[in-house]
Amino acid sequence: LLAYFIPLPFFISALVYGFYGTVIASTSGSVLVAIFYGPSAAIGFLIMNACPALWHAKQNITNENQKNIGKIISEISFAGIILFLISSIFFSEKFISFAETFNNHIINNFDHKIAIPTTILNLFPSLIISSWITILILNLIISKKIINNFKISSHVNSYEFVKTSLPRWIVYLFIIFLIFSVILKDIYGIWAQSMTLILSVPITLQGLAIIQFKLIKLTSGKFLTGLFYIIVLFIPFMLAIIAAIGVLDHFYNFRNLNLNNDILSRGDK
Secondary structure (H helix, E strand, O other): HHHHHOOOOHHHHHHHHHHHHHHHHHHHHHHHHHHHHHHHHHHHHHHHHHHHHHHHHHHHOOOOHHOOOOOHHHHHHHHHHHHHHHHHHHHHHHHHHHHHHHHHHHHHOOOOOOOOOHHHHHHOOOOOHHHHHHHHHHHHHHHHHHHHHHOOOOOOOOOOOOOOOOOOHHHHHHHHHHHHHOOOHHHHHHHHHHHHHHHHHHHHHHHHHHHHHHHHOOOHHHHHHHHOOOOOOOOOOOHHHHHHHHHHHHHHHHHHHOOHHHHHHHHHO
8 A cells, every 4th residue: 555655755855845855855765775675676666756756846847837737647648658668669578478477366366267358468568557657646646735735835836636737749649549549450559559548547637637627616516526436436437438528628628618608698699
């Protein structure tokens, strides 16, 4: 459980102490990991947990970047694509071996009643990277909530998740890979599917922000928001619909869309 929150102190350092404070925190953490687990683990620790916070500290220079984390989310997701390409080119055999071992372990433990489909095994590297991106984004959101709620720093502007907005280029990139994932076959199709899966993380987050923005404006908005997230947990298929909302938002701007006013104005006409 604690492993999921490793990036949290680095993001807090980035927001409160800036770039140089984050450098000190990252260096200290990496040295400790190197002492106990060796240089290789320290390098992985630095890349996976500290570097995103360092990048955020470097970019966090304007009020807009502090209020809207859409840009840093998109950049982290693009870094995930780069990691996927590097891992696919240089470490593909290790990923295949790991996936097969994991699948055999599942089959043996459940008496051959459960087996991971080949399609999922092919997407295993992108699933790992998508999980990493999700953990980073959640820690970034939590760090901003902690700072705002406890007023740890006076120079960090208030942040609302519902106002998160991605830049257009990440949406267009997602659409391009989605089209390629349908058209291309064999290894190229798997690569396109993998990159679509990776980019679906920020797109889905955009959709969640839009839905939550609409729900909190209703009566009993907090209750409806909590109920909505519970439903999503039990019906994962809804994530596809939420991702579609995240894409369409860049064409229709749902936050500024008032259906009641639009219907009334059309009726008047």
